[in-house]
Amino acid sequence: MHQTEEEHLIEMINQIAVNNISAGDDSxxxxxxxxxxxxxxPRRMKTMLNDCIVQGGSQLHPAALLAGKKLFSLDAQ
Known part of the structure; x- marks a missing residue:
């Protein structure tokens, strides 16, 4: 089964989160x-990430979602 570009992006950013879990808490x-x-x-991937977050980001690891919110200043708390 082939992944969409968005699914691949989500998988990549979630993997980055898992690979860096030793950095501490989600923040x-x-x-x-x-x-x-x-x-x-690249800008195109950042735009896709932003779109995913605006749509709720439910498939993102919590730290990945927070990272996106920090990057795009979307009510990061």
Whole structure:
């Protein structure tokens, strides 16, 4: 079964979250994820992530969702 580009993006960012869980709590992990996305992801992928978050981000790891909210200043708390 083939993944959509959005499904692949969600899988990638969730994997980044899982791989960095040792960074601490969700906020600390979110900082690592946000730094990675900011540094390595092209604008198109960032836009797709933003769209996913605006739609609720229910498939995202909690730290990945928080990272996106921090990146896009979407009521990160």
């Amino acid at each position: 600390a992990v979110a900082d690592v994820i946000a730094g990675h996305v900011k540094k390595f992801w």
